[in-house]
Amino acid sequence: MKTLIFRTIAPFLAALMVLFSVFVTLRGHNEPGGGFIGGLIAASAFAIHGIAAGVHSVRRTLYFRPLSLAAFGLMLAGLSGLLSILFRVPFLTGLWAFPEIFGVELALSTPMFFDIGVYFVVLGALASIALTLEE
Amino acid sequence: MVLDFSDYTFWALAAPFAAAAIAPVAKKYLGHNAAWLLALVPAAIFLHLWNYILPVSNGTPVVLATDWIPLYNVKFSIFIDGLSLLFALLISGIGTLIILYAGGYLKGHADQGRFLSFLFLFMGSMLGVVLADNLITLFIYWELTSITSFLLIGFNHKLEASRRAAIQALVVTGGGGLALLAGFILMAHTGGSWEMSELLGNRDILKDSPIYTAILLLVLGGAFTKSAQFPFHFWLPNAMEAPTPVSAYLHSATMVKAGVYLLMRVNPILGDTVLWSTILPIFGGLTLLIGTWMALRQRDLKLVLAFTTVASLGLLVMLVGTSNEKAITGAVMYLFAHALFKGGLFMIVGTIDHEAGTRDLTRLGGLRKLMPISFITAILAALSMGGLWPMIGFIAKEEVYAGIFGTSPHFIAITAVAVLGNAMMFAAGFLVAVRPFFGHERTTPKKAHEGPMLLIAGPIVLSSLGLITMIFGGFTAHSLLAPMASSVAGVQAHVKIGFGLHFNTALALSAVTVVLGLVFYKGADKIRNAKGYLIEFLGKGPDKGFDYVIAGLVRGAAGVTRVLQNGNMESYLTFTFLITAAAILLPLIGWNELPTMPQIPALHFYEWGVLGLALVGLIAILIAKDRLTAIVSLGIQGFAVALIFMLFGAPDLSFTQFMVETLSVVIIALVMTRLSLKEHDPRPLYQFLLDALVAVAIGGGMALLLISVTQVPFDPSLSNFFTENSRLIAHGRNIVNVIIVDFRGLDTLGEIAVVMITGLAVVALIRGTRHAYRKNVDPLDDMMNNEGADK
Numbered sequence: 016m017k018t019l020i021f022r023t024i025a026p027f028l029a030a031l032m033v034l035f036s037v038f039v040t041l042r043g044h045n046e047p048g049g050g051f052i053g054g055l056i057a058a059s060a061f062a063i064h065g066i067a068a069g070v071h072s073v074r075r076t077l078y079f080r081p082l083s084l085a086a087f088g089l090m091l092a093g094l095s096g097l098l099s100i101l102f103r104v105p106f107l108t109g110l111w112a113f114p115e116i117f118g119v120e121l122a123l124s125t126p127m128f129f130d131i132g133v134y135f136v137v138l139g140a141l142a143s144i145a146l147t148l149e150e
Numbered sequence: 151m152v153l154d155f156s157d158y159t160f161w162a163l164a165a166p167f168a169a170a171a172i173a174p175v176a177k178k179y180l181g182h183n184a185a186w187l188l189a190l191v192p193a194a195i196f197l198h199l200w201n202y203i204l205p206v207s208n209g210t211p212v213v214l215a216t217d218w219i220p221l222y223n224v225k226f227s228i229f230i231d232g233l234s235l236l237f238a239l240l241i242s243g244i245g246t247l248i249i250l251y252a253g254g255y256l257k258g259h260a261d262q263g264r265f266l267s268f269l270f271l272f273m274g275s276m277l278g279v280v281l282a283d284n285l286i287t288l289f290i291y292w293e294l295t296s297i298t299s300f301l302l303i304g305f306n307h308k309l310e311a312s313r314r315a316a317i318q319a320l321v322v323t324g325g326g327g328l329a330l331l332a333g334f335i336l337m338a339h340t341g342g343s344w345e346m347s348e349l350l351g352n353r354d355i356l357k358d359s360p361i362y363t364a365i366l367l368l369v370l371g372g373a374f375t376k377s378a379q380f381p382f383h384f385w386l387p388n389a390m391e392a393p394t395p396v397s398a399y400l401h402s403a404t405m406v407k408a409g410v411y412l413l414m415r416v417n418p419i420l421g422d423t424v425l426w427s428t429i430l431p432i433f434g435g436l437t438l439l440i441g442t443w444m445a446l447r448q449r450d451l452k453l454v455l456a457f458t459t460v461a462s463l464g465l466l467v468m469l470v471g472t473s474n475e476k477a478i479t480g481a482v483m484y485l486f487a488h489a490l491f492k493g494g495l496f497m498i499v500g501t502i503d504h505e506a507g508t509r510d511l512t513r514l515g516g517l518r519k520l521m522p523i524s525f526i527t528a529i530l531a532a533l534s535m536g537g538l539w540p541m542i543g544f545i546a547k548e549e550v551y552a553g554i555f556g557t558s559p560h561f562i563a564i565t566a567v568a569v570l571g572n573a574m575m576f577a578a579g580f581l582v583a584v585r586p587f588f589g590h591e592r593t594t595p596k597k598a599h600e601g602p603m604l605l606i607a608g609p610i611v612l613s614s615l616g617l618i619t620m621i622f623g624g625f626t627a628h629s630l631l632a633p634m635a636s637s638v639a640g641v642q643a644h645v646k647i648g649f650g651l652h653f654n655t656a657l658a659l660s661a662v663t664v665v666l667g668l669v670f671y672k673g674a675d676k677i678r679n680a681k682g683y684l685i686e687f688l689g690k691g692p693d694k695g696f697d698y699v700i701a702g703l704v705r706g707a708a709g710v711t712r713v714l715q716n717g718n719m720e721s722y723l724t725f726t727f728l729i730t731a732a733a734i735l736l737p738l739i740g741w742n743e744l745p746t747m748p749q750i751p752a753l754h755f756y757e758w759g760v761l762g763l764a765l766v767g768l769i770a771i772l773i774a775k776d777r778l779t780a781i782v783s784l785g786i787q788g789f790a791v792a793l794i795f796m797l798f799g800a801p802d803l804s805f806t807q808f809m810v811e812t813l814s815v816v817i818i819a820l821v822m823t824r825l826s827l828k829e830h831d832p833r834p835l836y837q838f839l840l841d842a843l844v845a846v847a848i849g850g851g852m853a854l855l856l857i858s859v860t861q862v863p864f865d866p867s868l869s870n871f872f873t874e875n876s877r878l879i880a881h882g883r884n885i886v887n888v889i890i891v892d893f894r895g896l897d898t899l900g901e902i903a904v905v906m907i908t909g910l911a912v913v914a915l916i917r918g919t920r921h922a923y924r925k926n927v928d929p930l931d932d933m934m935n936n937e938g939a940d941k
Contacts, residue, residue: 044882047801049890055809062816082913085906092899107895109880122881126891129898133891136902140909141813147916148820 025067032060040134041127050130054137061138062145070150081143088135095128159214159228162195163281166245166274173270174263185253185604188266192245192273199238206235207629209636213283213347222286229283229347232633236482237280237404237411239630240489244403245273247608251497252395254604255504265305269395272298276404280411285334285344292330292372295405296323302396303389315388318696322375322385330372330412336365341419349419353640356419366420369412370429377409377463380437384693387444387456394500397452398608402459402492407485410466414481418640422473430471431560435567437464442574446670446677451499451509451582455492458535458578461571462488468564469550475639477553482635483546483645487616491534491543494612495582498528501605502586507595511581516591520598523606525587530613532583536576536667537660541616542626545647547572547663551656569663576667581674623647724841727848734851738858745858757797764790776829777822785815802886824916 036056043049061081065073077084096107104110111124169191176184202212215227230238252269256262275298278291297320304316340359341349349356356362373379378386389401400406413421413430420426441461448454462484469481501524503509506517518525534543554564600606619626627645635643651657670677714725738744753761767787774780788811795804833841872885872893882888890898 043884043887044891045884047805047884047886049802049884049887051890052802052806052809055806055813059809059813059816062813082906082909085909089902089906092902096895096899107899109892109895111881124881126880126882126888126895129895130887130891133898133902136905140905143909144912145813145817145820147913148817148824 022067025063029060029064032063033057036060036134036138040130043130044127050133051137054134055141057134057138058141058145061142062149065146065149070146073146077142081139081146083139085136085139085143088132088137088139090132091135092129092132095125095132098125157214158198159230162198163228163274163277165191165195166270166277170267170270170274173266177263177266182253182257182262182604184263185250185266188253188270189246189249191270192242192249195277196239196242196246199235199242202230202235203629206230206232207633209633211347211637213345215283215345218284218287223344224286225284225345226287227283227345227347228281229345230281231637232630232635233411233414233637234280236486236630236634237407238277240486241273241276241280241404244399244489244493244612245269247493247497247611248395248399250604251398251500251608252393254602255393255395255500257604261305265302265393265395268298268301268305269399272302272400272405276408279408283346285338285346288346289327289331289334292376292408293324293327295408296320296327296376299323299389299400299405302400303392305393305396306391309391311388312391315385315391319385319389321700322382322696326372326375326382329368329375333365333368333372336361336368340365346415350640353419357423362420362423363425366423366425366429369416369420373409373412374433374467375409376412377406377467378437378460379409379433379464379467380440381692381695383437383441383460384696386460387453388693390450390452390456394452394496394503397456398493398496398500401456402496403489406459406463407466407489410463410470410485413467413470414478414638417470417473417478417638421470427471427473431468431564434464434466434468434471435564435571437461438468438567438571439464439574442571442578443677445578446574446581446674447680449511449678451502451511451514451586452496454511454578454582455496455499458575459492461575462492465550465568465571468567469553470638472554472564474553475635475641475643477550478639479631479635479643479645480546480550480553482631482638482643483542483549486619486631486634487534487541487543487546490612490615490619491531491541491579494527494531494609494616495535495579497605497609497612498524498531499582501601501609502598504605505596505601506586506598511585513592513594514586515589516587517598518587520591521587521600523600524609527606527609527613528583528587530616531609532579534613534616535579537572537663539651540620540649542619542647543616544660545620545623547660548652548656549645551659552654555655555659565659569659569666572663573666574670576663577670577674580667580671620647620649623649724844727844731844731847731851734855735847738851738854743858745854745861748857748861757794760790760793760797763793777827777831778819781815781818781822784818785811788814800886802884 033056036053039048039056040050040053041048043053061073061077064076074080079087098110099106099108102108102110107125107129109124109126111122113120113122115121169188173184173188176187180187205212211229211231213227213229215225218224218226249266249269252262252266256265259265272295275291275294279288279295282288282291300316300320303319304312306312307316337349337356338344340361341352341355343349356365359365375382386401386406390397392401438461441457441459441464445454445457445461448457466481466485466488469477469484472478499509502514502517502521505521506514508514530541534541537543537547550568551565554561554568624647627647631647632643632645635645764787767783767785767790770783770786771780774783788807792804792807792811795801795807831838872889876882876885876888876893880888880892882892
């Protein structure tokens with residue numbers, strides 16, 4: 016597995032995959048994609064990086080423990096649902112805001128943060144399984 | 151009336167919880183004297199509730215409500231009538247004294263702040279129980295009292311006995327609470343309302359219902375466990391492990407009366423039936439006799455009082471069970487008197503324990519000169535408990551006797567039980583109030599002296615109230631007790647309180663009681679040392695029974711776990727697959743719903759190509775020489791499925807399938823390297839065939855299920871809804887994603903929680919098996935340590 020080509024390419028590949036996973040997650044509401052698939056892509060990115068460069072390096076790159084990332088995601092998803100309490104609507108009701116920043120209309124919504132939460136849970140849980148197995 | 155935040159009653163209900171939050175802080179800065187400040191909270195609640203006496207005694211109950219969960223008709227509502235008002239006054243009034251007492255009793259204890267905090271939490275919950283109108287609100291407060299009682303009993307959590315008593319109380323009262331919830335749901339379902347005040351307006355609807363028996367038994371399950379009726383009485387004496395303020399407050403004056411409160415509350419709508427007036431007097435009477443008998447056998451003063459409390463609760467249940475207006479008036483008066491004298495006596499016993507260092511009956515004596523104030527208050531309380539003139543307890547007992555004598559078909563039995571029980575109660579009361587104070591002085595672990603103000607204020611107030619309520623008999627009778635008795639009986643009740651003696655049957659019965667009581671008092675030492683199988687059984691039996699039940703549960707659970715979780719992965723998989731296959735196939739075959747053979751569809755050549763690819767993958771798995779090839783072949787088959795999704799217009803599914811397949815191959819391969827398996831499959835032929843059978847069953851079953859699903863007419867209403875509304879209300883064009891994060895967000899939240907937990911479990915498993923077996927440490931600890939070490 017640890018061929019020169021693979022070891023050289025893997026970090027770049029992983030970086031590209033993480034970037035792509037963010038792209039896929041954020042466009043998910045309108046195009047194919049979403050937090051689940053984005054999280055899977057990111058998790059495989061770290062798995063590949065782990066195989067090529069060793070688990071230690073990946074853990075250093077990630078900085079946070081993968082399971083902490085998953086926990087953060089779960090909390091984010093839960094909190095984005097709880098925001099509805101301030102508007103006196105049921106739990107997990109989608110709330111939308113369209114602020115204009117530098118003349119560009121930005122669609123902010125609780126489902127988006129929910130999806131980002133899903134992304135982190137999938138990424139964290141799978142990356143932690145893969146990394147633990149690779150050790 | 152609508153309840154809103156500007157109403158003081160709302161704040162009165164919330165105040166104890168707020169006080170619970172500030173109690174530890176106040177203790178930190180003011181020491182034990184924080185009690186003086188904190189006692190202002192229940193005192194203020196008491197004074198606020200006092201305002202309700204006038205409207206309530208004029209016969210207009212107050213109902214306050216606000217919506218809580220409108221979807222399910224759950225309101226946060228309060229119902230203040232004679233019954234709930236007197237209870238609330240007792241809770242806040244005695245609560246004030248108990249907070250002061252706790253300030254003195256736990257002076258210098260490191261966790262005094264926490265203790266006061268728990269007491270306030272309990273006070274808030276108990277106020278909620280008696281004031282709640284909505285059944286769900288009532289139930290939640292009811293459970294809160296169980297939980298806070300658990301915290302208080304287990305306050306000395308380093309003692310094994312405390313922990314056991316706490317868990318026992320929680321299991322018994324919590325289990326009863328579940329029965330109560332079921333009873334409440336049936337009540338609301340049958341009566342058509344969740345509000346107690348509305349149910350009370352429709353007297354016969356529950357009694358005439360075909361499920362009356364079920365409702366009654368479930369409600370009794372809740373009430374009997376909470377109020378420690380035989381055979382559930384054992385938890386109450388054990389709960390005496392708690393510090394004395396708790397025993398005085400929860401386990402005599404308030405919480406254990408919650409069950410009696412409930413019975414009194416539902417008496418108009420569930421009472422006065424054959425079942426009611428059979429079950430309640432029998433269990434109440436048994437509890438009365440067993441309680442008083444066991445009380446006489448104790449050496450520990452607190453246990454004497456605990457068993458007399460059990461007995462008093464039995465007496466109250468027996469009286470409510472007669473559903474007779476006069477007996478209920480007696481019960482109401484007795485309950486009021488009991489709260490005063492028993493609360494006072496508990497606090498005196500606590501003071502003796504605190505100042506003399508022991509509360510063993512046989513080691514105390516001659517304290518009357520050392521603790522004169524305690525002595526006088528104890529005698530006053532015991533006079534009331536023994537039902538002697540001129541205390542409130544006397545009038546209460548006269549009323550009880552007048553209420554039961556000659557009013558029910560079995561009155562002779564009931565009267566005999568009441569007289570016998572009261573006589574033993576008389577003896578027990580004077581054992582507590584007389585024995586420690588008379589006789590010659592004994593050497594006690596501590597040099598005894600009178601308790602400080604914080605400790606004796608409560609007993610002084612409560613004991614003298616036994617007399618003061620007599621002096622102001624008109625007010626007590628008309629403003630406090632008559633409204634309560636009317637609420638319980640469901641008809642206007644009349645209460646008279648005065649010092650005059652009436653020469654009638656009741657007085658004669660009282661005389662018999664006193665004479666018998668003196669006999670029991672003389673024979674107390676003999677009773678205590680008496681031995682006998684039945685005595686032992688009635689006293690300790692249910693307590694041991696509880697242990698047997700719990701141990702049996704644990705053994706049963708261990709047995710089931712051993713069978714189902716035998717540690718062999720292969721058998722887990724085989725069982726899971728076989729049961730799934732059976733669940734799919736048996737209904738299909740049994741109801742003859744096997745699908746018809748579908749037509750071969752007309753496909754493009756490339757679609758055939760993808761199907762062929764899947765087939766190649768499958769065959770490759772079967773003929774693969776080593777495991778790694780088989781795993782990769784499985785991936786080929788999965789990729790082919792992903793391609794099919796793509797071709798038939800499900801890009802999201804296809805995308806996800808690709809990633810899942812990739813990751814599964816990687817993870818399975820990694821697991822394989824870790825397990826250091828042999829490269830080739832070592833299964834013998836018969837095992838191989840057996841596994842093949844399981845595989846065919848589950849695979850075939852799944853395929854048949856899918857085919858039959860496609861042959862059922864398709865109901866498009868859901869997909870139409872999603873298609874139409876995805877853009878409109880959820881602002882998204884990707885319907886799959888909108889469903890995941892918006893329409894069915896709650897499902898997703900549950901699913902990602904499962905993903906998270908799976909991740910945790912897998913990591914714990916891998917690390918646990920690696921380190922824990924070798925080093926014999928807790929896998930979870932080990933995992934945490936390693937996570938840290940790896941960084």
